[in-house]
Amino acid sequence: MKAYGVTNSNLDSMIEFDKQMETPQGRDILVKILGVSINPVDIATRKKVQETKEPKILGYDGYGIVEALGPEASKFDVGEKVFFAGDYTRDGSYQEYEIIDERIVARAPKETSVEKSVAMPLVTLTASELLYEKLHINPAMDNRDKTILIINGAGGVGSIAIQLAHLAGLKVIATASTDEKVKWVKDLGADLVVNHHQDLIKQVHDLGIENVDYIIGLSDNDPHWQEIVELIKPLGIFATITNLRESQVADLKQKSVDFAWEWMFTKAKFKLAAMSTQGEYLEKLADGLDKGTIDSTVTKVFHGFNLDNLKRATKLVEAGHMMGKVVVKA
Structure with a gap:
């Protein structure tokens, strides 16, 4: 499958490469990615990457379709649309398929677009x-x-x-x-x-x-x-x-x-029992987006989930003048 990662601290080092698709274990689910959004943590994390042959996959907002379930996963069915922020200790959403723990995932809003939804989890x-x-x-x-x-x-x-x-x-x-x-x-x-x-x-x-x-x-x-x-x-x-x-x-x-x-990744990083609260917060977010009590803050969308658009979207955020969120949609 296609994945996008950086090999050093410079954005120019982001490349497209082939990655072996993983099989979900435990309470993990496999999600086919339909959209991501760019966050300052992507940039901060990239700037800490030392020269490496193993590309670092960023991306801490994702939206997609559940493709497979780990043996202990029971929260979702295959085919359901979900959204999430992610786990800092694992590969992020800049890839065609992502493995993620079901406890920090929620069903995506039913009446809200991919771009408006994926801008919001993190x-x-x-x-x-x-x-x-x-x-x-x-x-x-x-x-x-x-x-x-x-x-x-x-x-x-x-x-x-x-x-x-x-x-x-x-x-x-x-x-x-x-x-x-x-x-x-x-x-x-x-x-x-x-x-x-x-x-x-x-x-x-x-x-x-x-x-x-x-x-x-x-x-x-x-x-x-x-x-x-x-x-x-x-x-x-x-x-x-x-x-x-x-x-x-x-x-x-x-x-x-x-x-x-406050560091949003603490619960997943240390596998705290409280990590399930993140799925609960996202359920409330989905409900709020669909009911109109919460407004999505997406202000820019790049159509096409590819290397060029990930770089262009990142440059916008990295410039530091953006208002709201930037999304890359498949």
Whole structure:
């Protein structure tokens, strides 16, 4: 079968090659890939690849048809359409057929297109774990007295985090830096918008808000660290998906602020029992997409699942100016 992988840290090293098709074992399923989407983690992972003769297969969003089941797999039937984000320890979705554990997979939306569906798994799992597991937000509770600041609201994770926070009833402040992105985050459910290229403390205070209950950092935290420390409420929670290089978590100590990392791949990497929650989150996503309570954030689609389109799509994301998600569809 065809597969696409990189042999070093440069995008130009991505090649098409023949790979032996695997047979699913245990709770694995074999999925014929019909679409993928590009994420920053694809780029970050590629940049760590040392020169190798065994191409590294990236791709952490996938949509396809179940072709075969492992002996312990019982969640799906052959022929069903599914979508998923994937497992960082295994080959990704840039291949014709992918092996994946059924516990982190869900049936694809029935009324939503391939491109709109496959744009959403990784970012939705990340946002769901941030809000529900790291910030401990219960969407069934009355959260109208709670305020969340989402830094980098127009990015992939930010775009779904805004929607989920809005659905949970929080007052949502999102950052965006251009008129187009301001409109984007407002349309997704942000109540208020501030510009992360300007003083966040002044802007939030000018909105009549002294402190916020929750802050999510979805871009480089260091330029905003003192703003984060100042704006978070005592006993609040700060969670992030990005590294801290110069920022000191101890700065949050006097406010007794909880700090949490989010890495979507943790549950599958360590084979935690909780990995099944990812399949459950994706089931809710499929339902939300079909019912229209969740909007897909796909903004660019390349038609044709091939080497050229994977490279072109990656270049768009790597440029760092994309709003929403980029998809490559078979």
